[in-house]
Amino acid sequence: MSLLADPVRLGPLVARNRIAFPAHLTNAAVARLPTAQHAAYYGARAAGGAGLVITEEQSVDPADQPYEKLVDGTDPAVVPGYRAIADAVHAHGALVFAQLGHNGGQSSSLYSRAPVDGADDEADPMFREVPRPLAEDGLARLVAGFGVVAGHVAAGGLDGVEVQCSQASLIRQLAPSRALPLLLAVLAAVREAIGPDRVLGVRLQGDEGVPGGSTADDAVRLAVAVEAHVDYVNTAVGVATRTLPLIEPPMGVPAGYAAHVPSAVRAAVSVPVIGVGRFTTPTQALDAVRSGSCDLVGVVRGQIADPSFAAKALRGARVRRCIGCNQECIARVGLDQRLGCAVNPAAGHEAANGPFAASTRANSPFARVLVIGGGPAGLAAAVAAARCGHAVTLAERGDALGGQLALAARAPERGELVNVVSDLAFEARELGVEVRLRSSIGAAEDTEDADVVVLATGARPALPAWASGLDRVVDVTDVLAGRVTPSGHVLVVDAGRSHAATSTAELLARRGATVTTLTSALVAAGALAPTLDRERWRRRAADLGVVEHTDRVVLGARPGPVLDVLDHLRGEVAPWPADWVVHAGPPTPEVPELGVPVVRVGDCLAPRDLGAAIREGTAAGESIRERSSRL
């Protein structure tokens, strides 16, 4: 991994290695100011070995507020927050820059209660508000705003500024003839404010992903035009309010999917170039640098999932991988909630002292812990308890670890889910957890020996009442586990809020079945939207001929099977015959009675998702304090 370990000069300063943590909104701001959480969050990645941290976007205009928790960098009160961030990152030897930007027309008046200033009067497709086109005096104010915020950045002791001209940017929205002079003026104003001893970079858009949108050639042109004024160029693809799945691609999109942009830019300029995009393992990061596509690798979600990604990469160790589920990073941030991570419960909560703090208590008194259930909740509990120094036995009824997640991972495009199981199982082994497969649940001698019993038995499939006694009406898990092989015309009933129905529909369609899905919701595959999976699913569904119906409630069923289906918008009932019916709905918690006190975690408490399972398992494992207390 030596290439990754090479220091790299960025204008006046040197980053200690090639791994960067690029900008991303965390929603940790309060009252539009940076908080202790920001400092702890960035500090954790610096402590974990990153060479360069770039903060989330700081806005240069108080009226620019597309998101509630966007920091207003023009407020002088940001300076102490910047200072805290600088101190937290510098304490661990990394550089830290602030990203500055203005969202232009990619915004609304919801918070500002003022007209949106845009490049023109075209409404943004997501915010759907017609902006007021910014005139030249407005552009001059914008330049001044960049200067003011850059001054705060310098006053706070941060090492540099990155000007955002990529996913959500007024500069990018302008026609090239206006964008370049504006960008040059902005760079001059920022340089003026930060002086020669700090780093100035720019993040350029290289593929908007819309017809007629900008491409890598445009990024190259702009990079060449500003090269003399910047110390590095960062790259991005996608427009935040239009082609978001390009920016934060979900599971199934390969590492380095955006490498064409930094490659093209790097070939044209001599300043260092950052490449970003779904790098989730040290090997992928190394390949990106080795192949010459970039000088630094931006790893965002990979370092959210494992804050020590960089250090582990440099020493050749295994990381806890980001699986691209987007469940707790993108989806939560899109809902104005604090960023989190499905596989790392501490992410987004680094400053809290609660059970999610990334702490290890190796010295806490030793207890004997029995974890029942080898799904993600049980594995997480075992790992956390073992890391705290307890003696842990993990008992799993089946002949493999992973529970429902291992089944879910069998579906097309969902294979990365299994990485969670293998990474946690690896950590468990490293920590000396005794794993017993094919173990009967709660054998008396085991529970008697344990000081603490963690119940992570998950949930079992539950078919609705109308399915009882009918042939060829099965649960999705029956299909994924290979217990049945539906063929012919298959109706998939989506009565849940997960990937289960679409995953199974796709699996069966690929095997040649004619698949129709129905849901009572107004939108088909709606659960896939917040994680940015839905668009790719729609394309694959169209290719596979899967037909999706909304607004349909199953009222009953008869042998055949034939479903009686209500169109609840129109109030009409019709029979729907099929060769097979596959049902995806919420399962029922599996709660064996053991006769001893237990801590319930994950789906056996309430069937939810992977993030809840790992969070609760981790919390249970970390909160075991001594051998006598059963929590």
Place this chain on the structure above:
Amino acid sequence: MPADPVVLGDPVVLGVRTAGSRVLFGPHVTNVADPRRPRALGADHVGHYRARAAGGAGVVVTEVASVVADDHPYEYAPLAAECADGWAAIADACRPYRTLVLAGLGHTGSQGSSAYTRGPLRAPSAVPDPASGEVPAVLDADGIAAVVSGFARAAAAAVEAGCDGVEIQAGQHALLRQFLSGLTNQRDDAYGADRGLLLAEVLGAVRDAVGADALVGLRLAVDELAPWAGITPGAARAVLERVAGLVDLVVPVRGSALSVGATRPDAHTPPGFLRPLLAELRVPGVAMVLAGSVVDAADAGSALATGDADVVEMTRAQLADADLVALVRAGDTPRPCVLTNQECRARDVRNPRVSCTVAAPEVPERVVARRADPVLVVGAGPAGLEGARTLARAGCAVRVVERADAAGGLLRWVAGLPGRERFARLVEWYTGELSALGVDLAFGVVAEVPASGRVLLATGAVDRPGRGTPIAAALRDGLPPGPVVLDDPLGDGAAVALAERLAGEGREVAIVAPGVLVGPGLARTGDLVDAQVRLARAGVRRVTEARVVGWSSGSATVADVITGATTSLPAAVLVDAGPRRAPAGPSPRADLYVVGDAVAPRTVAEAVREGRGAAQELLS
């Protein structure tokens, strides 16, 4: 001689207290908390309630506070344990006006959010809420005991802080309703055998905690609109009989998790929809409150005069005009709520602060120093009307010129759409106000902007050249016969309304929208789901995730935005429901203000806000 009928400005005795009027300001999500103390009631809450108390509200129920910390339904949801100082400040602020303050107390159960606690939701049974789909954990005996004691502790704290009492939530978003309902309570223990048990225990504990000197109100779902398993008026009556001895007033409400919009519907539901149920629900000794889209003083007065209700809840009416009671007492007309729910529904993931389309509270109405030079207001849409009223009230000479032959601008046509009829009342109200203020309104005048002098330019937007008939022109001039396709790139709800009207006239209609649903902007108003139902039943085709890419010889070509696949739709007429654009304006100068859609086409809220704001600047 019979006594004079009761009117809304009359005092009313509630339990051991007397309220200064019979108008109640109901609990609602505000999102006005200080983000540094997100679960406390802050200074902006105090201002919000003080304004209604000063305007004559008899009872204020504060934003519902969760009684236990693991209920955190939205980011700025108050938590009882953090509300003591806020309750005290609100009670102090309202007391001088003889306004009773009741602390709203609740627990949202499965209708809460796990986003902030990152723990499971808690509910009577493992029934997922239809909105979130999240399966809750089942409350065990300890959990139930914590809920009961949480209500009691919170009630004691509220009264200790100086509130006149509490209002316990068993309404729309409420764990106590979930226990009462067969839709959500499938328990096999005592709380399932007797679904009213938890409510009775909670009210008993609350009464014990606050004693006989404080008021206990109950907000109760009386019709879940799901008679197969949900709460029905008959069942609700039985509940009320059971708890009558514990409560002083009851606010019956409608709707449940399956029909979230039903509690505070928009104008598609006729105002005062619960009034016919009150007689069936009335139990002796409990004051009866009429709630649900009561927005006109006349309707409120009638419900009081007939004795159907003892108190009327007018929440949106007092968001639209905080001085409602005072104005009615003085014989004046309050600013009318238009019931489109565009700005007052704050329970939204983006945490918007509660606002109001017609009141535009971000620019408070205030008496501004008078400046005598006259102002010319060009345009009599809402921006111009609000500006003219603000100027005239300060004593400034105002002349309004309007090129059309009546006031209202676009609102004249918008008010012809289903669900938007009440915008006509707003225009009527403005013209009444202006005529009382003696403002000169000249119609049929196309004004050149004078080269000098003070001007408020409120001329609105113009149609954007594009494909087909712009929606504003369609409203104004009507459409030629034949099937209609509405191309709706933004989805603010206007195309939905026009489609409904056209379908009602017997036309073949389709709406083409790029998103997953037509009318996505209706999510904000609570009408999104109902709109789909109305369109489906009216036979309107909803073509989603699509864009119109061509239109010729009676047919429109439509492409899927993701796959690119094309289809065609019959379209003798193509309506472009996309946004209009601001006209090219005169060159800027210090004494000329441009406001409303003339700046950028948006909504009435911006027009009112900017009209008032510019007028205040012209006055200062």
